[in-house]
Amino acid sequence: MPRDGHDIKYLFEPRSVAVIGASHNAQKIGYKILQNIVEGGYEGRILPVNPKGGEILGLPVYTSLAEAGGEVDLVITTVPAKFATAAVRDAADLGAKFNLVITSGFSEVGNIAEERELTSYALERGMRIIGPNIFGMFSASAKLDANFGPGGISAGSVAIITQSGALGLAMIGKTAVENMGISAMVSVGNKADIEEADLLEYLMHHDLTKVILMYVEGVGDGDRLVDVLEEATRLKPVVVIKSGRSKRGAVAAASHTGSLAGSDDVFDAVMRQCGVLRAESIQEAFNLCKFLSTSSMPAGENVVIVTNGGGIGVLATDACEKYNVKLYDDNETLKSIFDPVTPDFGSTKNPVDLTGGATSPDFTGALNAALEHEEIDAVISLYCETAVFDADNLTEMIEQTAESYRAAGKPVIYSVFGGSTAEAALATLTKKGVPVFGDVYETVACVGGLYRHWRNASAQPAGIDEAEIDEAAIARIVDAARADGRSFLLAQEGKDVMEAAGIKMPETRVAKNMDEAVRFAEEMGYPLVMKIVSRDILHKSDMGGVALDLENREEVIDAYQAIMSNCRARVPHARIQGIQVSEMAPSGVELIVGARKDPAFGPTIMFGMGGIYVEVLKDVTFRAVPFSRAEAIEMMKEIRAYPLLLGVRGEERKDIESVLDTIIRLGTVIQRCDGISDIEVNPLMAYEQGQGAKAVDIRVLLSENSGGGTNA
Numbered sequence: 001m002p003r004d005g006h007d008i009k010y011l012f013e014p015r016s017v018a019v020i021g022a023s024h025n026a027q028k029i030g031y032k033i034l035q036n037i038v039e040g041g042y043e044g045r046i047l048p049v050n051p052k053g054g055e056i057l058g059l060p061v062y063t064s065l066a067e068a069g070g071e072v073d074l075v076i077t078t079v080p081a082k083f084a085t086a087a088v089r090d091a092a093d094l095g096a097k098f099n100l101v102i103t104s105g106f107s108e109v110g111n112i113a114e115e116r117e118l119t120s121y122a123l124e125r126g127m128r129i130i131g132p133n134i135f136g137m138f139s140a141s142a143k144l145d146a147n148f149g150p151g152g153i154s155a156g157s158v159a160i161i162t163q164s165g166a167l168g169l170a171m172i173g174k175t176a177v178e179n180m181g182i183s184a185m186v187s188v189g190n191k192a193d194i195e196e197a198d199l200l201e202y203l204m205h206h207d208l209t210k211v212i213l214m215y216v217e218g219v220g221d222g223d224r225l226v227d228v229l230e231e232a233t234r235l236k237p238v239v240v241i242k243s244g245r246s247k248r249g250a251v252a253a254a255s256h257t258g259s260l261a262g263s264d265d266v267f268d269a270v271m272r273q274c275g276v277l278r279a280e281s282i283q284e285a286f287n288l289c290k291f292l293s294t295s296s297m298p299a300g301e302n303v304v305i306v307t308n309g310g311g312i313g314v315l316a317t318d319a320c321e322k323y324n325v326k327l328y329d330d331n332e333t334l335k336s337i338f339d340p341v342t343p344d345f346g347s348t349k350n351p352v353d354l355t356g357g358a359t360s361p362d363f364t365g366a367l368n369a370a371l372e373h374e375e376i377d378a379v380i381s382l383y384c385e386t387a388v389f390d391a392d393n394l395t396e397m398i399e400q401t402a403e404s405y406r407a408a409g410k411p412v413i414y415s416v417f418g419g420s421t422a423e424a425a426l427a428t429l430t431k432k433g434v435p436v437f438g439d440v441y442e443t444v445a446c447v448g449g450l451y452r453h454w455r456n457a458s459a460q461p462a463g464i465d466e467a468e469i470d471e472a473a474i475a476r477i478v479d480a481a482r483a484d485g486r487s488f489l490l491a492q493e494g495k496d497v498m499e500a501a502g503i504k505m506p507e508t509r510v511a512k513n514m515d516e517a518v519r520f521a522e523e524m525g526y527p528l529v530m531k532i533v534s535r536d537i538l539h540k541s542d543m544g545g546v547a548l549d550l551e552n553r554e555e556v557i558d559a560y561q562a563i564m565s566n567c568r569a570r571v572p573h574a575r576i577q578g579i580q581v582s583e584m585a586p587s588g589v590e591l592i593v594g595a596r597k598d599p600a601f602g603p604t605i606m607f608g609m610g611g612i613y614v615e616v617l618k619d620v621t622f623r624a625v626p627f628s629r630a631e632a633i634e635m636m637k638e639i640r641a642y643p644l645l646l647g648v649r650g651e652e653r654k655d656i657e658s659v660l661d662t663i664i665r666l667g668t669v670i671q672r673c674d675g676i677s678d679i680e681v682n683p684l685m686a687y688e689q690g691q692g693a694k695a696v697d698i699r700v701l702l703s704e705n706s707g708g709g710t711n712a
């Protein structure tokens with residue numbers, strides 16, 4: 001869809017809003033939306049449109065949009081599907097800028113052509129469509145509540161973009177309970193035109209918005225989403241909840257790489273790459289939004305736990321490991337800070353244990369000591385209900401210390417656990433917007449989210465690393481295979497692609513007869529592997545077409561004869577081009593590197609443990625291409641088997657540089673070579689440092705309906 005249109009600002013800050021289908025009937029959606037707009041305090045022009053005319057909620061009703069006259073920034077369409085297309089056309093003809101199409105009954109029920117027609121008519125006239133099939137939007141900047149959910153949304157600093165209607169409406173209620181104010185909320189529904197990336201472009205620069213929460217079901221233009229998210233997450237935290245699988249991602253994958261890359265795995269890894277915080281549940285997402293929208297950013301990673309319960313302190317320590325929160329462990333400094341405020345039988349080590357006898361002044365003393373010390377960057381304060389604690393002061397103690405931390409710009413978070421007193425304090429403090437949670441893991445998860453965001457936002461942009469490859473040579477190989485009617489490359493062609501990409505493979509030659517095979521073997525040295533070369537024999541081993549570990553001239557002669565007679569006997573009509581004589585690659589750490597055009601995110605790379613157990617171990621990870629060498633290192637560190645590359649049990653470190661180089665080279669090929677849809681190298685043998693890595697086996701699939709070989 002063309003994206004040129006009006007400045008997205010007019011969607012969030014419209015100067016005039018028309019409701020097409022504004023109803024006289026208070027039970028109808030067209031009435032409810034108008035009521036929310038009026039009662040929400042919108043100060044621009046409101047234009048209710050209904051052929052019956054009259055008056056609704058004290059506003060004059062126009063019989064048509066044309067009658068209303070004037071420039072219209074935002075139209076809200078709430079007429080049934082059979083009238084919606086005409087209504088949208090009218091609005092586009094009159095030059096309206098944005099149209100929220102509330103109406104259901106389009107692509108979500110199979111009416112794809114109708115939706116496309118409505119959207120392209122609008123886009124051709126410069127009007128952008130939100131939806132169809134949405135509940136509307138809210139924008140605190142314009143005091144505009146244009147949805148048909150419960151009114152009375154409180155303005156705040158969390159922006160929500162949701163693909164689910166029902167869940168989105170429920171979120172409005174939940175934000176009220178959680179005392180989480182909203183800066184903007186947009187229901188994107190079928191995403192016929194406007195999608196998350198368009199809205200993020202506005203929200204990332206929107207002053208009122210401190211955190212962006214997205215509920216995503218499927219990704220359309222993933223390439224663009226990645227670019228926009230990478231920019232947005234440097235400015236503010238973006239939290240994502242995703243359910244389901246993208247429609248196109250569910251299409252059976254064409255290769256090994258694809259079948260491993262359940263689209264959700266790709267989504268998850270790409271979100272991490274973009275610096276997005278993916279929440280596992282709605283509650284976790286809300287917790288993150290609540291905390292991140294109010295928390296200061298830390299100055300460093302020295303975190304201290306202050307607790308009155310030893311057990312809960314240990315639980316929090318476990319949680320810190322899980323969520324990668326770094327606990328400060330300079331015991332001498334900790335002692336100097338906390339000794340004056342900790343009882344003799346407590347502990348000044350992290351977690352700092354004030355013991356079960358601690359009272360509110362003890363907590364205040366320890367929290368103030370941590371606040372004043374510049375070595376400490378953030379504090380997790382854990383309160384367990386005890387009989388000796390002066391419970392009446394709990395709320396006040398937390399409120400006051402939280403305020404001191406806020407004023408000083410140092411992050412603090414509280415966990416309050418216990419009976420009714422604790423629960424009451426939790427409820428009161430939540431209402432006041434203090435960062436307090438019940439469960440310790442929930443609390444630490446928020447701190448983990450803060451640090452993930454902070455690390456991403458404060459890291460230097462890593463840039464992009466690409467390799468020098470011979471694109472023209474690859475294009476020629478792809479074109480020749482296409483001319484031969486194939487959508488895959490033969491072994492020798494795959495090898496030629498690797499050569500053009502600068503990726504090392506074992507030395508290989510194709511012998512046309514026995515004498516040649518023997519000569520090649522003598523020249524190359526032993527041990528060797530021999531394989532039949534025939535486009536008619538795909539499963540070479542099954543047909544007796546492979547011989548491994550050949551040590552000398554006699555074995556080469558025997559193997560040549562055996563392979564030829566096996567293949568002639570089992571596949572009598574096979575066209576045999578010769579026998580491949582290859583250097584037998586010594587064993588090393590077996591890795592897999594896949595490069596694939598993902599239906600949602602475009603060029604992606606998979607990396608992980610290779611060999612024959614890939615499918616079982618599923619120790620793989622993904623990235624959207626292009627990326628930096630630093631990102632490729634992060635990618636390597638994500639797999640469980642990473643220590644094997646560093647060398648275990650006295651083994652040497654493997655040639656990680658060569659593996660990285662292969663990843664970057666394959667990324668460059670999949671990005672630049674249009675004609676290739678999938679490449680899988682398995683195994684990529686990684687040898688000891690300085691010995692390199694070799695692509696032992698490779699499969700290449702070609703893109704559907706693609707003529708040329710490269711993008712160049």
Ligand code: COA
Pocket residue numbers: 020021022023024025028029030049050051052077078079080081083087102103104105133134135164165166187
């Ligand atoms: N221009 C302006 N107003 C028009 C019109 C037109 N071309 N055609 C009809 N209207 C008026 C009707 O007269 C009616 O007003 P009235 O009640 O005063 O008579 C009003 O528009 C609404 O039309 P109606 O036929 O009563 O429709 P409805 O209110 O029952 O349903 C929708 C309209 C859009 C709500 C419904 O079709 C729909 O899609 N519902 C699902 C919405 C949804 O769930 N979205 C996704 C949420 S996540």
